[in-house]
Amino acid sequence: xxxxxxxxxxxxxxxxxxxxxxxxxxxxxxxxxxxxxxxxxxxxxxxxxxxxxxxxxxxxxxxxxxxxxxxxxxxxxxxxxxxxxxxxxxxxxxxxxxxxxxxxxxxxxxxxxxxxxxxxxxxxxxxxxxxxxxxxxxxxxxxxxxxxxxxxxxxxxxxxxxxxxxxxxxxxxxxxxxxxxxxxxxxxxxxxxxxxxxxxxxxxxxxxxxxxxxxxxxxxxxxxxxxxxxxxxxxxxxxx
Amino acid sequence: xxxxxxxxxxxxxxxxxxxxxxxxxxxxxxxxxxxxxxxxxxxxxxxxxxxxxxxxxxxxxxxxxxxxxxxxxxxxxxxxxxxxxxxxxxxxxxxxxxxxxxxxxxxxxxxxxxxxxxxxxxxxxxxxxxxxxxxxxxxxxxxxxxxxxxxxxxxxxxxxxxxxxxxxxxxxxxxxxxxxxxxxxxxxxxxxxxxxxxxxxxxxxxxxxxxxxxxxxxxxxxxxxxxxxxxxxxxxxxxxxxxxxxxxxxxxxxxxxxxxxxxxxxxxxxxxxxxxxxxxxxxxxxxxxxxxxxxxxxxxxxxxxxxxxxxxxxxxxxxxxxxxxxxxxxxxxxxxxxxxxxxxxxxxxxxxxxxxxxxxxxxxxxxxxxxxxxxxxxxxxxxxxxxxxxxxxxxxx
Numbered sequence: 001x002x003x004x005x006x007x008x009x010x011x012x013x014x015x016x017x018x019x020x021x022x023x024x025x026x027x028x029x030x031x032x033x034x035x036x037x038x039x040x041x042x043x044x045x046x047x048x049x050x051x052x053x054x055x056x057x058x059x060x061x062x063x064x065x066x067x068x069x070x071x072x073x074x075x076x077x078x079x080x081x082x083x084x085x086x087x088x089x090x091x092x093x094x095x096x097x098x099x100x101x102x103x104x105x106x107x108x109x110x111x112x113x114x115x116x117x118x119x120x121x122x123x124x125x126x127x128x129x130x131x132x133x134x135x136x137x138x139x140x141x142x143x144x145x146x147x148x149x150x151x152x153x154x155x156x157x158x159x160x161x162x163x164x165x166x167x168x169x170x171x172x173x174x175x176x177x178x179x180x181x182x183x184x185x186x187x188x189x190x191x192x193x194x195x196x197x198x199x200x201x202x203x204x205x206x207x208x209x210x211x212x213x214x215x216x217x218x219x220x221x222x223x224x225x226x227x228x229x230x231x232x233x234x235x236x237x238x239x240x
Numbered sequence: 241x242x243x244x245x246x247x248x249x250x251x252x253x254x255x256x257x258x259x260x261x262x263x264x265x266x267x268x269x270x271x272x273x274x275x276x277x278x279x280x281x282x283x284x285x286x287x288x289x290x291x292x293x294x295x296x297x298x299x300x301x302x303x304x305x306x307x308x309x310x311x312x313x314x315x316x317x318x319x320x321x322x323x324x325x326x327x328x329x330x331x332x333x334x335x336x337x338x339x340x341x342x343x344x345x346x347x348x349x350x351x352x353x354x355x356x357x358x359x360x361x362x363x364x365x366x367x368x369x370x371x372x373x374x375x376x377x378x379x380x381x382x383x384x385x386x387x388x389x390x391x392x393x394x395x396x397x398x399x400x401x402x403x404x405x406x407x408x409x410x411x412x413x414x415x416x417x418x419x420x421x422x423x424x425x426x427x428x429x430x431x432x433x434x435x436x437x438x439x440x441x442x443x444x445x446x447x448x449x450x451x452x453x454x455x456x457x458x459x460x461x462x463x464x465x466x467x468x469x470x471x472x473x474x475x476x477x478x479x480x481x482x483x484x485x486x487x488x489x490x491x492x493x494x495x496x497x498x499x500x501x502x503x504x505x506x507x508x509x510x511x512x513x514x515x516x517x518x519x520x521x522x523x524x525x526x527x528x529x530x531x532x533x534x535x536x537x538x539x540x541x542x543x544x545x546x547x548x549x550x551x552x553x554x555x556x557x558x559x560x561x562x563x564x565x566x567x568x569x570x571x572x573x574x575x576x577x578x579x580x581x582x583x584x585x586x587x588x589x590x591x592x593x594x595x596x597x598x599x600x601x602x603x604x605x606x607x608x609x610x611x612x613x614x615x616x617x618x619x620x621x622x623x624x625x626x627x628x629x630x631x632x633x634x635x636x637x
Contacts, residue, residue: 062631070546071631091550097630098548109543109634111246113253121241123547131241171547 014043014079015210016067016179021076023062036062037073038233044179044212049205051224052214058230060214061183067212068103068181069093080179098123102172102180106187108164110156116143116163117152120170135174142170146200162193169200180204182213186220198223243553246544247561261529261565262572268522269573269610270580272515277581277596279511282588283504287468288344296469297478299334300462301325302489324350324459327447330485334465337480345383345466350375350447352422352454356407359417359428371407372442373421375450375460384466385439391415392430398449401426404442405434421445422453469504523617526562530621534558534628541625542633551626558622559615566614570607 021040024033036059044050052060065071067078069085077084085096097103110119120139124131143152146166156164165185172180182201186194198220205211205225213224221227229237251258301323327348334346352375357368378394392415395401401421403413408431413419417428426445434440451457467477474492481490534541544554582595 065631065634068546070634071629094548094550096548097546103546105634109539109546111249111540111543113249114246118241118245118249122543125241125243125245126544126547126549126553128242128244136241 013045015046015048015081016042016044016212017079018042018063018067019077019079021063021066021073021078023059023066023071023073036233037066037076039076040230040233040235041076042228042235044210046178046210047205047208048226049202049211049224050213051221051227052212052230053216053218053221053227054230055216059233060216060230063230064103064181064183064212064214068101068179069096070103098126099175100178102175102177104165104168104172104180104182104185106184108156108161108168108188110164110167112156115153115155116148116159116167116170119156119167120174122171123175139170139174142173143167145173146170160193161189162196165189165193165197166200169197169204173204177209179210179212182211184214184216186215186217194220243556244560246557247564251561251564257529257533258565261526262569264525265522265565265569265610265614266573266576268518269569269606270577271518273574273577273606274580274584275511275515275518277578278584278588279508281581281585281596283508284468286507287504296474296493297465297467297481298462298489298491298493299325299330299465299481299485300489300491302487324456324461325463325488327451327458327460329458330460330463330488333484334463334481337477337484339467339477339480342468342477343465344468345380345464346377347380347384347464347466348375348377348447348460349462349464350450350454350456350459351461352450352456354422354454356411356419356421356443358411359413359419362412362417364412366411369410371411373401373450373454374442374444375447376444377447381444384464388435388439389433390430391433392428395427395429395446397427398446399424399426400429401443401445403428403431404440404444405432406440407443419443424449424453519613523613526565526614526617527621530558530562530618531624533561534621534625537625538628538633541628542630545628545630546634554628555622555626558625559618562614562618562622563611566611567607569614570610571603573610574603574606 019041021037022035023037024035026033038059040059040063042050052063054060062071066073069078072086076086078086080096080100085093088096110116111122114122117136117139118125120143121131121136124135140149140152143149146169148163148166148170151159151163151167156167159167169185180201185201186197189197194217201211201213202223211224213220215221228235303323325348327350331346331348335343337343352373353370354373355368356371356373358365382388382394390402392402401419403411407413408428411419413428413431415428415430418425419428420426421443426443426449432439432444447460451459465481467474469477478490478492482488541554544557549557578596578598585595
């Protein structure tokens with residue numbers, strides 16, 4: 001059984017389009033692999049803010065990982081700008097993760113021994129060439145934009161959960177990523193901090209950044225242009 | 241800021257782990273450097289000590305013999321040229337070869353014959369007998385005959401002699417006896433204990449005295465050379481001697497060379513084996529430490545991969561950490577190992593051999609070698625890290 005939630009974007013060209021995605025994880029006891037995605041399709045238009053909601057274990061995070069090219073599906077395709085990115089080279093997938101996609105996680109995922117600014121500039125440290133001064137300056141400006149102007153030299157351990165998440169968002173912004181994938185970005189934050197982060201994401205959405213956000217919080221899901229509901233590896237509902 | 245910032249910061253943040261890895265590797269490198277330097281010096285010292293058990297190269301005049309027979313009856317060999325070497329020039333040329341540093345001893349001999357009778361006052365005088373009187377250079381000769389057990393003392397004047405055990409017994413010689421050698425009164429200063437060699441049957445005297453007494457100025461019958469073969473093959477030394485002494489007969493006493501080199505090489509190979517065990521142990525520690533780091537830092541690997549780091553980039557991060565430790569341990573290990581070697585050699589009283597010099601080239605070679613070994617040791621863990629799928633690394637937390 002497959003479900004198609006591509007119709008919500010009408011005839012607009014999709015920046016991300018998934019078709020019949022299936023993904024299973026090996027059973028820990030060596031038994032039959034457990035299916036996590038069972039034929040999921042969706043389309044995301046440029047500048048759209050899409051929320052994917054559902055209970056724990058419904059396959060939301062796996063879908064996000066597949067869309068963000070952090071893992072490959074067992075079958076199905078993911079088109080980015082019309083190109084099937086499940087069949088491109090490893091180098092191309094690296095470039096996608098470096099330049100076009102940005103991911104923020106519930107657990108922030110910052111390098112613990114790099115400063116806030118270095119974490120923001122991490123994507124540009126993948127080589128022996130020093131990070132250009134202009135890029136470092138841009139890193140400082142995006143930290144300013146997320147409200148961390150005075151924290152550039154701080155290590156993640158010295159930052160609050162909300163501040164760490166802002167650093168992760170700044171890391172996405174500094175690359176001018178075209179699609180932001182957010183996996184429960186407020187999951188580990190208190191309500192006030194979560195609200196602030198959601199406001200920041202909404203602001204980015206208003207600025208035209210395509211965003212796919214996984215959340216189980218209906219209030220946050222309602223801030224998106226569209227909410228897709230997943231259950232047991234299937235896309236069961238979508239709200240315009 | 242570049243990719244090296246990551247391992248540098250990580251090393252600083254995880255300083256205890258870095259320090260322990262550095263200490264283990266430094267200890268290993270220091271042990272290897274100290275063992276190598278000590279074994280080299282001990283090997284050289286051992287070989288020098290072995291030279292006191294005789295020479296390993298013989299230099300003698302080229303001689304030709306003619307087999308004489310008549311009517312099918314062999315009449316023996318006829319020595320056509322009894323020839324002598326020019327004493328001073330031969331010794332000078334031997335000392336001036338390119339590998340002269342490997343020449344530990346040059347002992348010229350002048351072999352003559354004289355009729356020697358019992359000394360005055362002998363208990364049972366015997367009629368004069370033909371006895372070989374061999375002229376030697378005492379300091380050189382004694383350096384090659386460390387095994388002699390002398391009853392008495394070595395001669396302090398040209399008119400002194402050491403008597404071989406058999407000739408002393410035959411003529412009734414004892415320390416203090418005076419014998420006539422070709423018209424010269426010579427005092428026996430000591431008697432050599434039985435050696436089972438030709439030395440038992442001769443009188444040994446200063447070569448200058450023998451040259452004067454037998455009117456053979458600046459002559460030598462042959463020259464024994466003790467060469468140190470640890471640094472170069474005996475064949476090279478022989479070739480250089482042949483070039484320096486054209487027309488002379490130069491032979492390597494191979495069995496002597498091989499026996500000595502076996503002893504020297506055994507000591508050095510033992511040190512090499514121990515060094516390899518230490519190196520492998522240190523490498524195993526690096527592998528274990530890096531494997532542990534890869535497992536501990538899966539989240540970091542996931543983060544790096546999620547922001548576009550290639551597999552080679554992740555490999556570089558982990559390999560650089562090992563390289564960092566390897567370079568630091570190589571530098572510290574060589575310096576501490578060299579210091580340790582000097583200390584150990586001082587305790588061993590190896591005064592006969594120069595201590596190993598501090599060498600910038602050896603420092604660079606050691607550091608480079610250890611850096612390469614540490615990267616190799618970390619290669620598998622780093623490769624393993626680079627294979628981690630981003631989502632798997634991030635989800636596994």
